[in-house]
Amino acid sequence: MRLSLARPDQAPRLSQFYRSIHGPEFAHQELFKAETLAQLLNDGEIAIVVATHERELLGCGLAFVRSWNQSLEISTLSVAAHPRRGEIAKALFEALRRLGIKSYGIAFFRASTESSFRRGRDMGATCWGYRPAPGSQDIGQAELLMGFINPAGQHRRAEPPYNALTSTPFAMRIIDLLEEAERNVPYPKSFPVGCPRGTGAPVISGRIWPTYHSRGNYIYIENAAGAFPVEIIKEFTEKVRKKGVRDVRLTLPVNHEQAYHELCAIGFRTVAYLPGWYLRGPNRFDCVELVFGAPPVNHAPTTFVERAVAKIHRDLRA
Missing domain, CATH: 3.40.630.30 (Gcn5-related N-acetyltransferase (GNAT))
Structure with a gap:
C-alpha cells in the first residue's frame, strides 16, 4: 500500500x-x-x-x-x-x-x-x-x-499564566502532559481571537468580526475592538439571538481571566481548553472556547458522550 x-x-x-x-x-x-x-x-x-x-x-x-x-x-x-x-x-x-x-x-x-x-x-x-x-x-x-x-515544532508554545482558567483540573491535565513551554512571552491583549475578515461590523462603541455558519445557524466571533470588548460581545450576542441565531462561539486566550468571568456571567460556557491554539509570530498561546446558547448538560447521563461532556463540564469550571 x-x-x-x-x-x-x-x-x-x-x-x-x-x-x-x-x-x-x-x-x-x-x-x-x-x-x-x-x-x-x-x-x-x-x-x-x-x-x-x-x-x-x-x-x-x-x-x-x-x-x-x-x-x-x-x-x-x-x-x-x-x-x-x-x-x-x-x-x-x-x-x-x-x-x-x-x-x-x-x-x-x-x-x-x-x-x-x-x-x-x-x-x-x-x-x-x-x-x-x-x-x-x-x-x-x-x-x-x-x-x-507538537511542542517542539516551528512555533513554540508560550507558557500560560497560572490563573482560574489554567488551574482547573481539566486544564492542568492537558498542561501537565506537554513539554515545558517558552517562558516570559507576553500573551495577546486583544480578544476574542480567530480569523477576522474585512472591516467588521459596528457595535455600540466598537467593532466586531463575526463569521456566520448557515449549516447549524451559529456565529463565531473572530475578534472585537473597542474600549469594552465584553460589552460589545454582549450587545452583539443579544442582537443576533433575537434574530434567531442558534448559538454564538468564541475563543479566548487564557490570560483574560476577568473577561472570562464576565462572559460566563452573561451566559457563555466553557467547552474546551485548547493548548497552543492561537498563533502569533513565533509562538502559540493556550485558549479556551466558550459558547453562548449551548444545550444544557445532562446531569443524569446515559450515553458515553453525555458522560464525557458532564465530566468535562465539571472539570473545566473555573
Whole structure:
C-alpha cells in the first residue's frame, strides 16, 4: 500500500471515488465535483491523503487546513470495500496525524463515539473538550475534541499564566502532559481571537468580526475592538439571538481571566481548553472556547458522550 498527498490534477479520479463511496447524506458534497475539489486542493484549503495499491485506489483521508493558526482538522476517512479496510483507514488517519504535526504543529479531530474516542487516545490524542452540535438542543450530539500538538515544532508554545482558567483540573491535565513551554512571552491583549475578515461590523462603541455558519445557524466571533470588548460581545450576542441565531462561539486566550468571568456571567460556557491554539509570530498561546446558547448538560447521563461532556463540564469550571 502506498500513501501520498493528493494533487489538483488527480481531482477527476478522486471525485469519482467519493461519488462511488458516498451518497447524498455525505457532508462534503463539494468533493463530488472535480473542478471544486481541484480548486480546494490548489488553494490549500483541504489536504487529502490517498491510499493506493498498484493502480487501485483504496481510500482517501480528508483534512481541513486552518491557515490562521496552522492546524489541521482530520475529517473523513473514505475507504473502498476491501478485506484490509480497517488497516487502510488506520494508515490514512496516521498519515494525516503526521502531516498535521509535522507541517502545521496541531492536528485534531472530533470523536462522536466511544470507539473513535478510544482509538484516538490509543494513538496519543488528548481530549481537549467538546463541541456542541450546531443547531441541536441535544448535548448527546456533541463531539469530543481530540488533539495532538507538537511542542517542539516551528512555533513554540508560550507558557500560560497560572490563573482560574489554567488551574482547573481539566486544564492542568492537558498542561501537565506537554513539554515545558517558552517562558516570559507576553500573551495577546486583544480578544476574542480567530480569523477576522474585512472591516467588521459596528457595535455600540466598537467593532466586531463575526463569521456566520448557515449549516447549524451559529456565529463565531473572530475578534472585537473597542474600549469594552465584553460589552460589545454582549450587545452583539443579544442582537443576533433575537434574530434567531442558534448559538454564538468564541475563543479566548487564557490570560483574560476577568473577561472570562464576565462572559460566563452573561451566559457563555466553557467547552474546551485548547493548548497552543492561537498563533502569533513565533509562538502559540493556550485558549479556551466558550459558547453562548449551548444545550444544557445532562446531569443524569446515559450515553458515553453525555458522560464525557458532564465530566468535562465539571472539570473545566473555573
